[in-house]
Amino acid sequence: MEMQTVKFYQTGTFTVGNRLLDENERSVQANMERTNSLNSGHRACQGCGEALGARYAIDAAMRVTGDKLIAVNATGCLEVFSTPYPETSWQIPWIHSLFGNAAAVASGVAAAMRVTGRSDVRVVAQGGDGGTTDIGFGCLSGMFERNDDVLYICYDNEAYMNTGVQRSSATPPAARTATTMAVGKEPGNVFGTGKNVPLIAMAHHIPYVATASVANLRDLEFKVTRAMNVHGARYVHIHVPCPLGWGSAPADTIKVARMAVESGLFPLFEAEHGEVTGRTRIRHKVPVTEYLKLQKRFAHLFGKTPDQERLDQIQAIADKNIRTFGLIDTELAHG
């Protein structure tokens, strides 16, 4: 009998597949015993990708560690919306120090655990793209280089949202922000700038690096779980749409995130010790316009006469990602 690939999904979600699985293989969030580490009642905007990503990521890390987890948070949306004194949404030990030092504070917490005989307690540091790729980059690289036992999670919404949507080094080309205005000869963020921190993390040859998306929460849980099952410095970079900053509908957060993945603009991959060891194939490739047109930050590319030159440039970036990371299985690809 011919082998048939079984796919546990219908229209691109894993919800149905989850029900078909054995109970102990189901997602962390599907389990009544989940910790709700980031509890309800916080002040994130409707459709916040970061709140969603953080809840899944931290609950998954809690399951791996048997609830022995400490979180260190950089300044940013996640910190502000979760801890307006005297309230807190965190059901786990949690500390916020500064914008640019989460990785270093986490190194200190991890060292204290070792030296006070609590090595079973694990440490997660988390921040947005500004706190990770810009102001916290020095501390992040230091933590990687020392191979400290910390998982750093970056929730990447591609700009400084907490301060009012300013450009970061994770802001994509052409995107309109408060500091890359959609005016002039080169509207939005200029092409050829920015940095790819997952690849830079890999260059440190740390045990584990992965990218993830809130479009694929099961994959996100899986990667956090893998990350927490190894020791040393680890990095997970999660793509989290921001309805406020991107000008997308709150109800479309998952859809926007999925279009980023399916267009090839946000490749999902894993790397161990500096080598790519896994990638999530694109199932239904979509043109980048399907992703861009959902967001007002790219509205200047469309209008009456589409800016075809820049749209082509963005498509070229997506196509290059697909080639570089092998995101389309050429044998199974349709048409």
Place this chain on the structure above:
Amino acid sequence: MLKQVEGSHAVAEAIALSRPQIICAYPITPQTHIVEGVGEMVKDGTLKNCEFINVESEFAALSVAIGASAAGARTYTATSSQGLLFMAEAVYNAAGLGLPIVMTIGNRAIGAPINIWNDHSDSMSMRDAGWIQLFAETNQEALDLHIQAFRLAEELSCPVMVCMDGFILTHAYDRVDVPSQEEVDAFLPPFEPRQILDPSAPVTIGAMVGPEAFTEVRYLAHHKQLRALTLIPQLSAEFEQRFGRASGGLIREYCTEGAETIVVSLGSINGTVQEVVDDMRADGAKIGSVSICSFRPFPLTALRDALQNAKRVVVLEKCLAVGLGGIVSDGVRKSLSGIQLKGYTVIAGLGGRAITRGSLRQLFEDAAADELEQVTFLDLNADVVAYELERESQARRTGPTAEAILKRLGTVSSKIG
């Protein structure tokens, strides 16, 4: 046990005796020998149950210390000058979070122009950060203050800076009495943190506080320092009783009884000041001196008691509030509120400029005759300044003046005296 060692080494021994659990280090002159010394003790196993972490910047050094301290470990780091400025944001943060970190400052000037030698500009830049600041007069006191600092920090849940003059103390070989481990253990119990990151009792640390409570939080930080005004002398007295020598405290008076002129200063310069006081006393001058050990909290009452019967106070400062004059003077004047006496600010020893007995004697005699300006720069080369001011008045110039002055002086090495 008596030892003839470098000041940095003496401090390293004091740190080791205090049983720290986490030490973070980033190199900067002149504090490097201290962390090198402790680092070696960790690596060769002399200092047990302690991790030595090499970090990538001073900002990271204090950030790692913040994480370690919040997670319940006794934590130490050291820095100087630009390093202290680079960690400035974390300096305020550690105090705001109430973390009992102890940090040595090997006092050094701040650039530009870059200068590695001693003055107090670095510590003074962080005087309002919420840390307790203790200034050591000698290497023995630097050693002793570190042991007291851990106790003080942990009793108050407040970080402490122990400030010692770069090179003058850090690199000077001197005789010090190093206490035994048993003696230090009896004085300094193990660290019992007030709040701790622990999965069995989760807390949120570092929440956002708005206008409704921020003033109260800041008041409590101030109140904590006021409590230190009582605790610092108590610890100093207990230390003296256990170890047999006086170290620390708020201020120390020297020949102030009946003194008409009293010199106030911080740190190692007090040794020279006291020698000049001896010389002048021998010649019949009514002069004395006060050494401020605790600069934060600032000992207003103790200073008032020490100074109020004098006719004039000379504040000798190794720092400069540009556009104002003295920094220490401000506090001294405040301590004398309502009392009529003459006050002089003397800026001295900037960037390692030697403060000689000869210069001090002349200065104090001028002060006693009330022939000093309100703000005096000790041994200022008036010729060089006049030349440069004249040169600048003739043509608008770009760039720093430092190179032009060095060219005029015709030297690239430091002159003593």
